[in-house]
Structures are given as structure tokens and as C-alpha cells.
Amino acid sequence: MTSTPHTPTPHTTTPDITAPSTTASETTKPSSHERYETLARRFDAVIDTTAPSAWTNPSPCEGWSAADVVAHVVDSEREFLRRAGVPLEERPEVAADPVAGWRRHHDELSGLLADPAVADAAYTGMFGDTTVGAMLADFYGFDLIVHRNDIARAVGVADTFEEEELTMVERAADGFGDHLYGDGVCAAAVEVPRDASRQDRLLGRLGRDPRWRP
Numbered sequence: 001m002t003s004t005p006h007t008p009t010p011h012t013t014t015p016d017i018t019a020p021s022t023t024a025s026e027t028t029k030p031s032s033h034e035r036y037e038t039l040a041r042r043f044d045a046v047i048d049t050t051a052p053s054a055w056t057n058p059s060p061c062e063g064w065s066a067a068d069v070v071a072h073v074v075d076s077e078r079e080f081l082r083r084a085g086v087p088l089e090e091r092p093e094v095a096a097d098p099v100a101g102w103r104r105h106h107d108e109l110s111g112l113l114a115d116p117a118v119a120d121a122a123y124t125g126m127f128g129d130t131t132v133g134a135m136l137a138d139f140y141g142f143d144l145i146v147h148r149n150d151i152a153r154a155v156g157v158a159d160t161f162e163e164e165e166l167t168m169v170e171r172a173a174d175g176f177g178d179h180l181y182g183d184g185v186c187a188a189a190v191e192v193p194r195d196a197s198r199q200d201r202l203l204g205r206l207g208r209d210p211r212w213r214p
Contacts, residue, residue, distance in 0.1 A: 033119055036141065
């Protein structure tokens, strides 16, 4: 996972830094499949409204185009599933057609997470025990939210975080602790005005300048 505006290689895999724990309260919230789908469909909405000519636009992630960001999200999720021992189809081609590549990837993961044998499979990360589904929905969900915004700003599409997304990303950033600004995660925080919106404050915390334009 990475949401790095400064990583030099777009398709590297960052080791797990934290992982959501599975508790008794898990049964009272939407399933991991439902949580992943909510975020992935919002990612879809940005992908589907992007003009074909905009995929080569630079993104807030230094050195990455909008298409590179999509490829990174696809690759990081697939690399996690490989580590978890989940069989996958051949990686979809993203560079030539980010929309088709993302759709193939999303469809495959949606099918996998609909299977309890995959979604509920135990997974032990660096910080404890969880499930494959929870990792995708909650840990890699961070990337679906943050990188959705990176792509939207790169291609000129409006994107506003939902309140629950703001809370989710803020809590994830808290969980990273000092690792948040380590290599492969986020660049140094960007100062924003005191009266900045909650979203702009969060973007600044994640090393992104809310005023950035391609």
C-alpha cells in the first residue's frame, strides 16, 4: 500500500504497516465485500468520467501520471492477494486502457470477495490477525479513497470525500504513526490555511497540496 506523492517507482509494493483487527463489532457493520464495493464504485465513478486524453496528465503523486496511479492501485491489491495465497487471473493491462484494466480488476476482486472462503480467510499482518476481506476493504481501502482523489485532481474531475471516508483515512493515518512519512508512504505534510476544510487539512497531512493543479 502506498499513497505516496514522491515514490520513484509507481508499481512497487510497500510492506504492511498496520492492519485492521477483527473484533466482535465486525458483525454489526457491512461485510468486507460491501465495504470494498462502496469504495471501489466511487473509484469507478472517477475512472468512468475521465477523458481518454487525460490519462497521461501528471498526478499529485510526483512522477506518476493518472494512469500510473490506477496501475499502482491494481498492482498493490493484487500483490496483497498473492501474498495471502489467493489465486488470480492474469493481470489486466492498465497502461494502454486504464478504464478497461480497472474494470477487469474490480470485477475479479468483487467476485472473490463475494466468496466467504476468500473474504473470511484468516490473514496475519505485522500488527495482528484479521481477514483477507478486511485487509482489502479497510487497509487497501485507504488507497481507494486517497488515490481516487489523486486521479480526480489529475484529470479535472470533482471529488469530495464522504464524512465516513474522512474519518477512515484520519484513523488510518493515526495508525501509521511515524511510518506515515516513511519511504513509500507519504511525503512530508503540507501546511494549509487554518480555515481550510477538513478534506484539505487531511490532504495536507498526507503530503498533498490541496491547491495543486496539473
